[in-house]
Each structure stands twice: as C-alpha cells, then as structure tokens.
Amino acid sequence: MADVWRLIPEFLVLGGALVALFAERARSDSRVSAGIAAAFAAAAAVAAAVIGPGGDLFGGQLSLDHIAVFARVAIGALATAWLLWVWGRGVTGERCAEAAALALFSVAGGMLMASARDLIVLYVSLELSTIPAYVLMGYRRDDARGLEGALKYFLLSMLTSLVMLYGLSFVFGISGSTSYGQISLGAAGPLGQVAFVLVLVGLFAKLSAAPFHYWTPDAYAGAQAGAVAYVSTVPKIAGVVALVRLVGAMAPNVAGASGVLVVAAVFSMVLGNLAAFPQSDVRRMMAYSGVAHTGYILLATGAGTAGGPAAVFYAVAYAVPSMAVMMLAEEEGPALDDLGGLASRRPAVAWASLAWLLSLVGIPPVVGFFGKLYLFTSAVRAGFIWPVLVAVAMSVVSAGYYFRLIRSAFLGQRKGAPVVERRTSAATAFVLITVIVLALGVLASPVLAFLGMRF
Amino acid sequence: MDFPLLTVIVFLPLAGAALVALPGNGRPGAARVIAATVAAVDLVLVGWLTLRFDTGAGMQFAEKAAWVPQVGITYHLAVDGMSLAMVALSALLTLLAIVASWKTEKKPAMWFSMLLLLEVGMNGVFVAMDFVLFYVFWELVLVPMYFLIATWGGPRREYAAIKFFLYTLFGSVFMLVGIIALYLQTGTFDILAMAEAGGLAPSFQWWVFAAFFLGFAVKVPVFPLHTWLPDAHVEAPTAASVLLAGILLKMGSYGFLRISLPILPDAARQWSGFLAALAAISIVYGAAVAFAQTDMKKLVAYSSVSHMGFVMLGIASLTPEGLNGAVAVMFSHGVVTGMLFFLVGMVYERTHTRTIAEVSGLSSRVPVAGGLLAFASFASLGLPGLSGFVGEFLSLVGVWSSQIWAGWVVVAAVGVLLAAAYMLWLVQRVVLGGSSPAVETIGDLTKAEIWVLAPLVVLTITVGVYWDSLLRFTDPAVNAVLTLMGGA
Numbered sequence A: 001m002a003d004v005w006r007l008i009p010e011f012l013v014l015g016g017a018l019v020a021l022f023a024e025r026a027r028s029d030s031r032v033s034a035g036i037a038a039a040f041a042a043a044a045a046v047a048a049a050v051i052g053p054g055g056d057l058f059g060g061q062l063s064l065d066h067i068a069v070f071a072r073v074a075i076g077a078l079a080t081a082w083l084l085w086v087w088g089r090g091v092t093g094e095r096c097a098e099a100a101a102l103a104l105f106s107v108a109g110g111m112l113m114a115s116a117r118d119l120i121v122l123y124v125s126l127e128l129s130t131i132p133a134y135v136l137m138g139y140r141r142d143d144a145r146g147l148e149g150a151l152k153y154f155l156l157s158m159l160t161s162l163v164m165l166y167g168l169s170f171v172f173g174i175s176g177s178t179s180y181g182q183i184s185l186g187a188a189g190p191l192g193q194v195a196f197v198l199v200l201v202g203l204f205a206k207l208s209a210a211p212f213h214y215w216t217p218d219a220y221a222g223a224q225a226g227a228v229a230y231v232s233t234v235p236k237i238a239g240v241v242a243l244v245r246l247v248g249a250m251a252p253n254v255a256g257a258s259g260v261l262v263v264a265a266v267f268s269m270v271l272g273n274l275a276a277f278p279q280s281d282v283r284r285m286m287a288y289s290g291v292a293h294t295g296y297i298l299l300a301t302g303a304g305t306a307g308g309p310a311a312v313f314y315a316v317a318y319a320v321p322s323m324a325v326m327m328l329a330e331e332e333g334p335a336l337d338d339l340g341g342l343a344s345r346r347p348a349v350a351w352a353s354l355a356w357l358l359s360l361v362g363i364p365p366v367v368g369f370f371g372k373l374y375l376f377t378s379a380v381r382a383g384f385i386w387p388v389l390v391a392v393a394m395s396v397v398s399a400g401y402y403f404r405l406i407r408s409a410f411l412g413q414r415k416g417a418p419v420v421e422r423r424t425s426a427a428t429a430f431v432l433i434t435v436i437v438l439a440l441g442v443l444a445s446p447v448l449a450f451l452g453m454r455f
Numbered sequence B: 001m002d003f004p005l006l007t008v009i010v011f012l013p014l015a016g017a018a019l020v021a022l023p024g025n026g027r028p029g030a031a032r033v034i035a036a037t038v039a040a041v042d043l044v045l046v047g048w049l050t051l052r053f054d055t056g057a058g059m060q061f062a063e064k065a066a067w068v069p070q071v072g073i074t075y076h077l078a079v080d081g082m083s084l085a086m087v088a089l090s091a092l093l094t095l096l097a098i099v100a101s102w103k104t105e106k107k108p109a110m111w112f113s114m115l116l117l118l119e120v121g122m123n124g125v126f127v128a129m130d131f132v133l134f135y136v137f138w139e140l141v142l143v144p145m146y147f148l149i150a151t152w153g154g155p156r157r158e159y160a161a162i163k164f165f166l167y168t169l170f171g172s173v174f175m176l177v178g179i180i181a182l183y184l185q186t187g188t189f190d191i192l193a194m195a196e197a198g199g200l201a202p203s204f205q206w207w208v209f210a211a212f213f214l215g216f217a218v219k220v221p222v223f224p225l226h227t228w229l230p231d232a233h234v235e236a237p238t239a240a241s242v243l244l245a246g247i248l249l250k251m252g253s254y255g256f257l258r259i260s261l262p263i264l265p266d267a268a269r270q271w272s273g274f275l276a277a278l279a280a281i282s283i284v285y286g287a288a289v290a291f292a293q294t295d296m297k298k299l300v301a302y303s304s305v306s307h308m309g310f311v312m313l314g315i316a317s318l319t320p321e322g323l324n325g326a327v328a329v330m331f332s333h334g335v336v337t338g339m340l341f342f343l344v345g346m347v348y349e350r351t352h353t354r355t356i357a358e359v360s361g362l363s364s365r366v367p368v369a370g371g372l373l374a375f376a377s378f379a380s381l382g383l384p385g386l387s388g389f390v391g392e393f394l395s396l397v398g399v400w401s402s403q404i405w406a407g408w409v410v411v412a413a414v415g416v417l418l419a420a421a422y423m424l425w426l427v428q429r430v431v432l433g434g435s436s437p438a439v440e441t442i443g444d445l446t447k448a449e450i451w452v453l454a455p456l457v458v459l460t461i462t463v464g465v466y467w468d469s470l471l472r473f474t475d476p477a478v479n480a481v482l483t484l485m486g487g488a
Helices: A004-025 A031-051 A066-089 A097-115 A119-137 A144-175 A190-206 A215-222 A225-231 A234-250 A257-276 A282-301 A307-332 A347-361 A367-381 A385-411 A424-442 A445-451 B005-021 B028-052 B081-100 B108-127 B131-140 B142-152 B157-186 B191-197 B202-219 B228-235 B238-263 B265-291 B296-317 B320-351 B367-381 B387-400 B407-431 B447-465 B468-484
Strands: A055-057 A062-064 B060-068 B073-079
Touching: A004 A031, A004 A066, A004 A097, A031 A066, A031 A097, A062 A066, A062 A097, A066 A097, A066 A225, A066 A234, A066 A307, A066 A424, A066 A445, A097 A119, A097 A225, A097 A234, A119 A144, A119 A190, A119 A225, A119 A234, A144 A190, A144 A215, A190 A234, A190 A257, A215 A282, A225 A234, A225 A282, A225 A307, A234 A257, A234 A282, A234 A307, A257 A282, A257 A385, A282 A307, A282 A367, A282 A385, A307 A347, A307 A367, A307 A424, A307 A445, A347 A367, A347 A385, A347 A424, A367 A385, A367 A424, A367 B131, A367 B157, A385 B142, A385 B157, A445 B060, B005 B028, B005 B060, B005 B073, B005 B081, B005 B108, B028 B081, B028 B108, B060 B131, B073 B081, B073 B108, B073 B131, B073 B191, B081 B108, B081 B238, B081 B320, B081 B447, B081 B468, B108 B131, B108 B142, B108 B238, B131 B142, B131 B157, B131 B191, B142 B157, B142 B238, B157 B191, B157 B202, B157 B228, B191 B238, B202 B238, B202 B265, B228 B238, B228 B296, B238 B265, B238 B296, B238 B320, B238 B468, B265 B296, B265 B407, B296 B320, B296 B387, B296 B407, B320 B367, B320 B387, B320 B447, B320 B468, B367 B387, B367 B407, B367 B447, B387 B407, B387 B447, B387 B468, B447 B468
Parallel strands: none
Antiparallel strands: A055 A062, B060 B073
C-alpha cells in the first residue's frame, strides 16, 4: 500500500465532495459549496501534476503513465473551471451543493478511469463517472423535458454499459485475465472480434459516437445548458483515455479492429456535422458537433499507438472551448438568436467566444487547430487518407454552423436580452478557459513532450 | 541575427491591434491615430529592410527557433526578393487603407484593429518559411477579413463574408492534408529544407500538388474556383477590397511560387499545361465578364480574375521570364487595382452609386478624380510605360519560350485586347462626356485622398519605366526557385 499517496488527487476530490455536500450547514448560501468544491478540484489538479507519472500501482490495476497524468490534470482543471462558474451562476436556481458534490464524484471516477489498467477497475470507474451525470442532466425535478432527456440518457447508457459488460465477460473468458497486460484478443479469431465490438459499444455510447449517439441531442436539449457544460466535456476526456488504452490492450492483431474504428469515425464525422448544421438550439448543435468531434478522435484511435496521444490531446482541445460555449448558452439562453448583440452587450465575452468557436472549427493559432494537426497527422501516417479527406471537408461544414453562432454574437440583434450579472468567479472560469484555448496550442511543446507525441 | 527585424515587422501590427482595441469604439480619434502610427512604423521598418536587403544573397534576415521540436515545427522567418516585394506591398496598402478609412464611424476601434490584425497575417504569410507557421498566417487573414466584410460591407455583406470564408477554408484544409503528407515523407515542416531535399516520388508529388492546388487556386482565384470573389468584392468596404485584391489574392500565387514549384518540381511540370489552360481561360473569361458589368466595382473585381490569370500563366511557363512576369503582375496588380478600388470608393462616397450608367463626366466636374481614374485604367489595361505592362509582357514571353502550347499566348493576347476595350469603355463612359446628375454637385478629391493615391501613382510609373527597380529583387528569387526545380 506504499503507493496510496499517489491517489491523493482522487482522495482530495472525494473529500471535497463530502465537504461541499455539507458546507451549506455553515453558510446558508448553497453556492458556496461550489466554491469549496472548485478549490478541492484545483488542489487535485495541482496534486496530480506534482505527483506526476508513477508506473503501475496496486499490482497493475492502475497505471499512472504520462497520458493518465495529463488526463488527470486536465479533468481536474476543467472541473475547476466548471465549479467556479457554478459558484458564480448557480445551477438554474436550484441548490448547488448536490451538483458540486455530484460533479466531484464524477471527477473521481474520471481520474480513476484515466489510469485504469484492469477491466473491473475500468467498469467501476466508468459507472462512477457516469451515474452522477444522469442526475446532473435531470437536475430540475419539475422540468419534464429535462427528466425525459435524462431518462433517455440513463436507459441507453445502462443498456450499452451492460452490452459492454457482456463483452468484458467474453474478454475474460478468452484471456482468463482482467489485466490489460493479458487481454490481447488477437489469437481468439472471430470470437475476439465479437468481444472487441461488444466492448466498444459501451464506450461509443458514452462518447456519443455514431451509431450510438441517439441519446445525445435529446438529452442535451432537455437538460440545462449549464449541466451539459459539465456532462459533455469532462467525462469525455476520461472516456477517450479509456478507449485509447483499451483498444491498445485488446486490439493488436484483431482483424478489422482499426476498420471498425475508422468506419465509426467517418459516420460520426459526417452525421454529426451535417445534423448540426440546421439546428437552431445551441445545445442540439453542440450535441451533434460533439458527435462529429468524437469522430475525429476515433480516427486517431484507429491509427494505433501513435494516434493515442493525439486523440487525448484533441479530446482536451475539444472539451475546453465546448464547455465554455455551453456555459454561455446557459447565461444568454439556449437559442441561437439569444446570442444576438453579444458583442455590444458583453464585448469581452464575445471576443473570448470567438476564440472558443474558432478553436472548435480548427482555425489557427488556437488550440483546436493544433489538435487537428496532430490528429490528422497520426491518421495520415496510418494510411487513412480518404477518411482524413472526409474529416477536413467536414471541418469546413463545421465552420458553417459555428459561424452561425459568431454571426449571431457579432452581427445579430436581440431585444430584451437578459442582464447577466458580473460575477468574478464565473469570469475567472471564462478567463481560465480562454487562456487554455489561446496558449495550449502555441505553447504545446512541453505538453507534447510529456505525452511522448512523435510521428 | 542581432535584431529580429522580421518578427517585429510581422507582430508589431498585432500589438497595434490590441492597443487600438483598448480605447474602445467610443474614442475613434485615439484608435485611428494609433493604427496609423503602427502601420507607418511598420512601413518604415519594411523600408529599412529593403535598404539593407542584399539582392545577391538569396534568403536573408533568417530567424530560426525551435517551436514544437517534438514534431519538427520551427519558428522560421526569412525573406528573398519575392517575399520582400509582397511584404512591402502589404505594409504600404495597409497604411493607405487605414488613412483612406480615417472617418469610419461604425465601430472605429474594431475596424482599425481588424485592419492591423489582417496585416499580421499578410506580412506573416510572405516571410514564414515553416509550413505550420505559414498555415497559421494563411488562415489568420480569414478572420479579420470576415469581420471587415460582414460588419462594414454592403447589403449582402453577411452572405458574401461567409461565402468568402468557407470557400477559402475549403481550399486550405486540403492544403493542410498536403502539408501533413509532405511532413510524413520528409520529416520536417521547413519549407526551404523540403525544397532543397527534393527526391519525392513523382506520383506522390502529383497528389500533393493537387491538394495545394485546391488551397492556392481558390485564393488566386483561378477559374472555375473564383465565384466567391465578385461577391466578396462588391460587398466589402473599400479598404477591405483594396487589401483583398492587393494582397490576399497574391497569397495564392505566392504559394505556387514558394511551395508548389520548388518542392514538387516534377508535378509542376506535369501540371503546367493544365495550369496554363486554366490561366488562359481565367484571362479571357474575367475580361469578358468584366465587359458586361454595369457596376464599377464588379468590373474591377472581374478584371482581377483576368489579371491573376496572367500571374498563373507566367507561373505555368516555368521560365525565368514567366516567373518574373508573374511576380511583376502580382506587384503591379496590387498597386493598380488598389488604386482603382480606392477611386471607385471615393467616387461612390460622393455619388452614392457605383452604377456606370449613372456616373459620367467626371473629368469635367472633378478633374483630379477623373484623371486619376483614367490613369489607373490605363495602367490596368497594360499600357507600356506603366507597371501593368511589365508583368504581362514578361509572362507572355515566358510562355512563348516554354514547353507550353504557344496558342495560349494568342488566347491571352485576346484577353489583353478585351482589357483595353472594357477599360477604355469605362473611361469613355465614366470619365469623359457630360456630367450626369449624380456627378453635378460633387466635390473633387481632398488632399488626404490625393496623398493616399500618390504613392501608388509613383510606384506605377517607376516600375513601368524602370523595370529593374522591381526585377532586381525578383529575378534572383525566381532563379533560385528554378534552380531548386532542377533547371527547367
């Protein structure tokens, strides 16, 4: 048990969740819980960075490799941004103590998932990171549409989790082990292929990759954008890390393994981008665009070991601005036209949102461009020329709909816009996100060195 | 390298853009003074660069630093004569655009900020010698240009702006795939290193050339990828039109010269016939459509398609004469078309119409404006002694002495004839004759407006009379390109 100290970030997060839950006993305002939770999340991120990589823990059940460390820090930092924002804005007029605690539980799950090297640990941490998300999505109990979306999310997610569990049982049956070191399915022939696909179903649904994305638009559009800001981003980073590692452990020599991933990638990119285009609700648009971004990530995942770091880097490059867009949708209203006149009402936020949206399109010099550059490079290197051509063509389509948001913010008008109060903590969250968006791309060199990205 | 001159030239406008935005839209005076000062300092620095430039030394003022060493991305800037000509044009036109739009009332701080941000991208593209850096600057120009058109443009500005953005983005994402493919083959993102290494398989070159072609040809624009250009030009405000035609189009042809030819020489030879055909079609098509226009600005826009055809024709010839001609047309078109767009804008401000039929008799009512419009038109149609002639002549000589079918020279000559016809017809209708009601009450150009046009007039005459003033810079550069191609 000498390695327990390496889990300090997870303990901090869990402890923070409990403190946040009861903090309003001391102070009557429940928003203070979110502030406390943000402090814990930030501490966890710092701790994760300080602790750094540490090899295998607990007999190989966890592995703190470089990607895991990067993901832990990113998850902690992004959760900090979200909690800071909640501290300033609250969760749609409801009590936020529970929301803060739920988010931190989910963060703990995400951090464990990012370092899991054992099927049981993976499954438990996957559920730990997802179950709080169901609650967050249906956080307002008097909102029928939100509950419907949350229920849909819950049912589909449980179903696919069980399919995945079924697949994991095959993997265990084939290899006789649950440790990543021994679960290569290459020798198992067709049975291995079946197991591989079954396991992927669960992860695809969590990451909302086609064809298991159906829950996403309805669930997002039903929920509060502020909740979606968390659910659509932080668990996704962990999910991508889990996917990369699991594929790396199971897939070598499985016939057609990368084919499955590439086909799902192409479907996700095309379907997500085309479906996002006509949407007039920011949440639906971001839901479909999330499907598309998952598609890009799957492309790198299918590219094998070189693609792993690129996929994880891109997951972060996607999650950071995407969270901010959702927060903005919560503040200004979820309809596309609600952003109208933002540039004159809140110029600083409007310019920041320009950086976020350009990052999502992949325009340099913001982080999204560099994410796409590395991702496409790994995919071209793996020989996926045609899928990459589809991907770049689709990113032009994505410029079409992201620019509808920019158009609305800078050129549109809106009467009766809500007066959004200035809140230091919410502003801090936006600043944090914008700095990451602007700087992580240009100054990525140390991060890439850390992730071991080479082509 | 003691003083990072190129870095300062590229990024000074970025600092300026931030500085301009600070006073806010409420204080236009501060914004425009800062903007003009920054652009002027930048131009002075470019002038200093030009004076210190050694025409015999090839690539110089190089600045090289590791940026993302893990994937071989470097921060690499350098200039040769070709780059220098374009950077000088970019710095000059930006300053003139700022002065010409001095009285912008709508969101002035944002306007000047966007102009300076645009200059960052324009300057950067021409001096970046690393592919990723090049691509960053290449895409960077799209955003300010989008806002310039979409915020300050004409009635259909939003449509025109997004069309411009998506068209050029569509081209450039394929270029990105080409860049990635090249990187994976050569292990570097350095443009010069790639060109020197050479040795890429011809079939591979062919595909990469196709990818770059999409990126560059949309920007130039080459027929049939030009349809964004008339929309963008007609809707764009004057200053944006000047920079769009003057600099942004040149980024495409510069890309062919700097990247496609030296790095993919075998493919360039294979593609040259096709390029020449498209170029010749662009020349005649642009001229013919320009003929039919009733809107002055649209006429100038289509004439740009025609002129850029000469650039492409010169490039396709793969001869020293043709390449020199291409760069000369690029430079001259930037100067002359800039002048035309400024003048059309100045006339429009007074008459509130750009319809040719409603404007006539400028020379009798406003002789300075009329005379300068006639002068710019002559320069544009390629009158010997003015700058337009130099490049068109050299391009045609280049094609004549190359492997390409000489018939394209004849086709292009028809384009020259058409250009003379539509330009003279424009002069006849707009400048000469009795003054129309719209022209009756207007006043002539102000001193400030004349000062905006004066440097362009001087350049037009200088380059037109004393060719060597431009060619001494471009000739060593294009010869270096041809040497890298293995002496075509």
